[in-house]
Amino acid sequence: MNNQPYLIPQQATSFEEEIKKSVFITHLAHTPTIEAAKAFVDEVKRKHAGARHNCWGFVAGRPENSMMWGFSDDGEPSGTAGKPILAQLSGSGVGEIAAVVTRYSGGIKLGTGGLVKAYGGGVQQALKQLQTIEKKITTNLIVELDYGFVPILQSMLGQFGAQEVQANYGAGVELMIEIEVNQVVPFREAVINKSAAKAIVRSLDNN
Incomplete structure (x- = not known):
C-alpha cells in the first residue's frame, strides 16, 4: 500500500470554450469514490440534459490506481472523448x-482528431485553474502511558503532526491519536526512547 500523500x-x-460553433463545457469535481464520481456525472447530465453529449472520465482513488x-464517450466516436479526458486526469x-x-x-x-483535441484540451485547461490540497x-x-509522561507526549504530537482523538484516564492514561x-x-x-520503553504504542488492528 502506498502511504504517500x-x-x-x-x-x-469549470472551463468553457467554443470550437467551430460547438460549445464545450468542462466540469471538474472532487469525487473520493467511484459512486461519488458516477453521481457527479449524473448530476451534470441532468443539468445539461439538452446537450448532445456529456462525456466523462474519473480517477476515483489514488492518481496511479x-x-x-x-x-465514457457518451455517443461520440469511440476513443475520441472518454480516453482523452481520462488521459489528462491520470497524467495530472x-x-x-x-x-x-x-x-x-x-x-x-x-x-x-478535432474531437480528441477538444475534449482533452478542455480538461487540460480546466486542470490549469483547479485548486488542489494535499490528502x-x-x-x-x-498510546498507553503514565500520567507523568503526558506533557512530553503532547509536545511530541506537534512534532509529528499528530492529533489526539480521545483519552481514557484510569490507573494510567490511554490516548488514541491520529497520525x-x-x-x-x-x-x-x-x-519508546523518550519514555525509556515505559509507554506502549500499538495500532488498533493488533489489540
Whole structure:
C-alpha cells in the first residue's frame, strides 16, 4: 500500500470554450469514490440534459490506481472523448477527481482528431485553474502511558503532526491519536526512547 500523500481537488471548477460553433463545457469535481464520481456525472447530465453529449472520465482513488478509473464517450466516436479526458486526469497527478465535458453541437463536424483535441484540451485547461490540497494518509494509534509522561507526549504530537482523538484516564492514561501513516515508525521509536520503553504504542488492528 502506498502511504504517500497526494493531491485532490479543493473545490469544483469549470472551463468553457467554443470550437467551430460547438460549445464545450468542462466540469471538474472532487469525487473520493467511484459512486461519488458516477453521481457527479449524473448530476451534470441532468443539468445539461439538452446537450448532445456529456462525456466523462474519473480517477476515483489514488492518481496511479487504475482500478479506480472509468470513462465514457457518451455517443461520440469511440476513443475520441472518454480516453482523452481520462488521459489528462491520470497524467495530472491529482486523485479523487472526475471530469464531465458537455458538448452543445453547432452542426460542424470536428473529425476524430478535432474531437480528441477538444475534449482533452478542455480538461487540460480546466486542470490549469483547479485548486488542489494535499490528502494525507492517516491511521489511529493507541498510546498507553503514565500520567507523568503526558506533557512530553503532547509536545511530541506537534512534532509529528499528530492529533489526539480521545483519552481514557484510569490507573494510567490511554490516548488514541491520529497520525500520518509514514510517521508511525519514527513516532513509535521516539516514544519508546523518550519514555525509556515505559509507554506502549500499538495500532488498533493488533489489540
